[in-house]
Amino acid sequence: MNIFRLAGDMTHLASVLVLLLKIHTIKSCAGVSLKTQELYAIVFATRYLDILTSFVSIYNTLMKLIFLGSSFSIVWYMKYHKTVRRTYDRDQDTFRHWFLMLPCLLLALLIHEKFTFFEVLWTFSLYLEAVAILPQLVLLQRTRNIDNLTGQYIFLLGGYRGFYILNWIYRYFTEPHYVHWITWIAGLVQTLLYADFFYYYFLSWKNNKKLQLPA
């Protein structure tokens, strides 16, 4: 464990807690894409399949449980909670996210580190996580105005993978044979997808204006 990875995990934890807190306290998920939340639940479900078989540390298992629990409860709130579900604008959140999953699965079957059931699904979860934010970014373009909490959620979510990139650089230079091209490229693509959001988020913060994404 290094400071970059810890910062990444804490930023990631903060992003899901911000979203869960927003939905739980104001009982609204306006501006939040259910499609992205469903993709994240699938990302964690396929990435943490080994939670029962391979034990790395208490921290590792605890965080896996938190990420699994929070992502599935966010999906539950948005789909089934009597008050929250009414605030979900389904006719705006129309990204065909199942079309994202198929290419990720095909790519995982083609490019992976080992051709085993767990490893292919783990690689699938990496590719899927890289694109999981797309429905949310599309929704933002459509709804144009976003509330602070949703903006903070996306900012933290994008930031965590940025910290992970620093972690991979650190590990590359400090651990012999630590080379994971697939993880690195997927992580880089993921972070780059947030680039324009970060740009407009920073502009709105600098000019102290409401965050507006261009149409």
Place this chain on the structure above:
Amino acid sequence: NNEAAAHDEL
């Protein structure tokens, strides 16, 4: 790289 190290990250 040994098995566990492969996926010791979240």
